[in-house]
Amino acid sequence: MDFTLIIMLVLVVALGILAYRKSPTLLLDGLKDGGKMFWDILPVLIIAFVAAGLLGKVLPRELMKSWMGEGSGLRGLILGTLAGAVTPGGPYVQFPIVAALLKSGVGLAPMMAYISSWSLLGLNRFIVFEVPLLGWRLACARMIASLIFPVIIGTMTRFIWMRL
DSSP: OOHHHHHHHHHHHHHHHHHHHHOHHHHHHHHHHHHHHHHHHHHHHHHHHHHHHHHHHHSOHHHHHHHHSTTOHHHHHHHHHHHHHHOOSOHHHHHHHHHHHHHTTOOHHHHHHHHHHHHHHOHHHIIIIIHHHHOHHHHHHHHHHHTTHHHHHHHHHHHHHHHO
């Protein structure tokens, strides 16, 4: 059994015991809420995993290697950064895509730039949340200050990975 699965199982059992001790109805309410969240997110998960599987088959491996492979240098880091910034969706969408891209020949540094950019620069979040809530000036200042970090993170991750 996977270590992460064991940790999650222990957490669920512990939370279940705490909820039941507080009130037996809390345990049932929690199970219902969890089940509802599962059914709400299931279609997105299915679509994300199918899209990731297709992405790995559709993208030409040699093209991906030349554009974003290990030897793509700064171009691969910039492409990873741009792709991550414009790709919407949560982690349940992103990480299957990342896994498929890695299998299709994309290098470690560009993929880490992609993940970092998705997290730091997400244009969808910037437009929908940051600008309306923080205003243009602060949102743009934060975005501009964050631009370089995906490239740095991609480079540093590869550097560390090669030495582990």
